[in-house]
Amino acid sequence: MIYPFKEIERRWQEIWEEGKIFNAKPDPVRKKYYLLEMFPYPSGRIHMGHVRNYTIGDVASRFKMMQGFNVLHPMGFDAFGQPAENAAIKNKSHPAAWTINCINQMRKELKAMGFSYDWEREVSTCLPEYYRWNQWIFLKMFEKGLAYKKAAVVNWCPDCETTLANEEVIEGKCWRCKKEVIQKELEQWFIKITEYKERLLEDLDKLKDWPERVLTMQRNWLGKSQGVEIYFKEKETGEVIPVFTTRQDTIFGATYIVLAPEHPFVRKIIKGLPREKEILKFIDKVSKETSLERTAAGLKKEGVFTGRYAVNPVNNEVMPIWVADYVLMEYGTGAIMAVPAHDQRDFLFAKEHKLPMRIVIRPAGQNLKSAEELTGAYEGAGTQVNSGEFDGLDNQEAKSRIAEWMEKTGTGKITVNWRLRDWLISRQRYWGTPIPVIYCDKCGIVGVPYENLPVELPEDVRFTGKGGSPLNQVKEFVNAKCPKCNAAARRETDTMATFIDSSWYFLRFCSPKFREGPFDKKEAAYWMTVDQYIGGIEHAVLHLLYSRFFTKFLKDLGLLDFNEPFQRLLTQGMVLKDGEVMSKSRGNTVDPDAIISRYGADTLRLFILFAAPPETELEWDEKGIEGAFRFLNRVWRIRENLAEKADMDLARTMHKTIKKVTEDIREFKFNTAIAAIMEFVNAIYQSAADREVFSRLIIMLAPVAPHFCEELWHGLGNKESVFKAAWPEYDPALLVEDQVTVVVQVNGKVRAKIEVPSDIRDEKLRELALGDEKVISWMQGKSPKNCIIVPRKLVNIVV
RNA sequence: GGGCAAGUGGUGGAAUGGCAUACACGAAGGACUUAAAAUCCUUUGGCCGUAAGGUCGUGAGGGUUCAACUCCCUCCUUGCCCACCA
DSSP, rough: OOOOOHHHHHHHHHHHHHTTTTOOOOOOOSOOOOOOOEOOOSSSSSSSSHHHHHHHHHHHHHHHTTTTTTEEEEOOBBBOSSSHHHHHOOOOOOOOHHHHHHHHHHHHHHHTTTTTOGGGOBBBBTTTHHHHHHHHHHHHHHTTTTTEEEEEEEEEEETTTTEOGGGGGEOOOOOOOOOOOEEEEEEEEEOOOOGHHHHHHHGGGOOOOOOOOHHHHHHHOOOOOEEEEEEEETTOOOEEEEEEEEEEGGGGGGOOOEEOTTTTHHHHHHOOOOOHHHHHHHHHHHHHHHHHHSSSSOOOOOEEEEEEEETTTTTTOEEEEEEEEEEOOOOOOTTEEEEETOHHHHHHHHHHHHHHOOOEETTTTOOOOOGOOSSSSSSOOOOOOOOOOGGGSSHHHHHHHHHHHHHHHHHHEEEEEEEEEEEEOOEOOHHHBBEEEEEEEETTEEEEOGGGOOOOOOOOOOOOOOSSOOOOOHHHHHHHETTTTOOEEEEOOOEEEETTTGSSHHHHSSSTSSSSSSSOOHHHHOOOOOOEEEEEEGGHHHHHHHHHHHHHHHHHHSSSOOOOOEHHHHHHHEEEEEEEOOTTTTTTTOHHHHHHHOOOOOHHHHHHHSSSOOOOOOEOOOOHHHHHHHHHHHHHHHHOOOOSOHHHHHHHHHHHHHHHHHHHHHHHHHHHHHHHHHHHHHHHHOOOOOOHHHHHHHHHHHHHHHHHHHHHHHTTTTOOOOOGGGGOOOOHHHHOSSSEEEEEETTTTEEEEEEETOOOHHHHHHHHHHHHHHHHHTTTOOOSEEEEEEETTTEEOOO
């Protein structure tokens, strides 16, 4: 017989919703627990990745609830973004209609999984009641000078006529139309996240319960590097060319200088030179290249000599100034000193263009003399040579000595360089939060007054995909009055990147309907911080970095009293099929809905948790689903054969299981928790469960298979939800065994097992082990040299 | 090129210094059945052996230890992230 999952799941979903048992209210007496999973982009249907993410969170949430915590477990939709607009262009519809449709569909599917969300707190970022607070926060940043406008080189898709975020550029091409992305200089809005770089780096040390992997990725992204800015002078004019390096110990090996093609200095120094035309042609060629072409392979480095020379401040050597594509304007000063003997890129370039090399660091134990011997740059540590007064020093020592020398002589300055750039947030797109500023000919850039928020998106808009942002065509939107002088003015038509929306949504969940600000300070003080955050590793840098930044900014505004939003972070692994990531483009997806209608949500949840630990990849297995279904039916049948009283052995197994399951769920080891429950069920089949044993089994399984267990729980005559039942405690006294099996090894190999009283003394245990027949025969008459005893576990006799 | 993670039966995985392969899938056999399905029970790492038992075995090689899947070193493979970052 198969248990009637369809009817059961539908019924309990309704009862839970009507009973509002998952709706959260602050309660100063109980300990709060805020559990959050990354909210989805409403693309239409939920996929297995969502199912996995949200199932993991749901089990943790229900478990905490049963342990007596006051749990906040909200859900919402990250609803702005390009796909809705693309769909609108394709279907000749409206992004809002498309998005609302998707949200309704996804909400229905999430409910069909039986997730324990407080749906009264649902937020959608595309609603004015939400995005007005994006605008509010933006204006606060604008006031503090953290939001600013500047000309910048950005990714631009010529077909879609819009800027693209870096993540929207796949292998140098537009993710939508596959057209090659070009670089274009445009006036854009930026947020000065760099102002917070030190705090963003330092506070990473506080995040003890984040995966090391994510912390490393954030550190790399911030990219703090200590070095020296060295002032080289142009030979003729004496004009200073600053160069950033982390390897000032190699400065005596510098044989030429390279400027990035975009470097403003280049045009200046070549003016009037015979090579001017050739160089300009080169610069033009490089600037036309896509970033993909420019960085492709990384081997072919092109460049030209400018005809000018620079002077090395440490030895007054004169060296040629080159322009080359391998130097980037965005990093450092856009200029480098090239040390071909000790930098692989410089090495390749020098070989190509027959530039000189000089060894200045000698590796220990090797006698590198001439640069001709080199087959590649030596980038390791060693002793200074050919380095004037610094000869003979260890290069680490020389690093600090040379830096000091430069500070003293004014030829350089100790500097810290960061990789982190300011955050480009403007998009020439309709479906996003309008940037709340107005351009006035007299007053300049003026923020929209707070009382006029939200600046709402106009609804009557045509979506053609051509001619830039559709907002430009809406006269009623563009034409505005200057808030300061009331003169006719122009409204900003760029919208915000959607990462803004998700940078603070976890705060909105604390008071989703609050009207006086982005969130109620009191509510946030109660619920925040997020105790457990769960989501994909793909957000390791962007979303998680932006959210950390927003939190710090809002703290500085006095709205929060903590620095970090997420206490613990779990990054769940991907769902694979046949060893490949499940994805639409591969066409190897499995539709959760189909599984639900065939086996029920509880079976799907059970399989997904049992098949692998949360952080690792999960291989989809149709047979595994059947196994999970079979197990639930096996539990279902127990209720028909309950005994008056279970025997002592089963009671003992139960307490052991309670201990194991409680510890495992606490540590998110759901697969082994389920394995322990399965063993317990096998033990029940070997004996017989009574009411009490069965009740506890149901409670332990309830977070994993909620509808199923709720039904069984009520079948036992309980009136309240199983999720109001207390999580079972185990009796430590019952876990103590009087007899234990001790393994006896001879020279580290298991040779015998002996049953002994658990409180046996070491000497007695040793005596018993040495007296064992098998042990005696394996010792072959030799006397024991050593005897290691691990109480209650093992004896190892060394002969 | 750099960083991180991983590598265990036919498969997903368990064990984080102390009995390698828990639990599940798959496979084989049995019970029930006129039969099948379902269910319940048993067996299931390789090799040698009728068996008792022996022996090998956690990507490869070395090391530490009474004892290593686990710790250290070198290498190989795979996956992910970053990347002309000076």
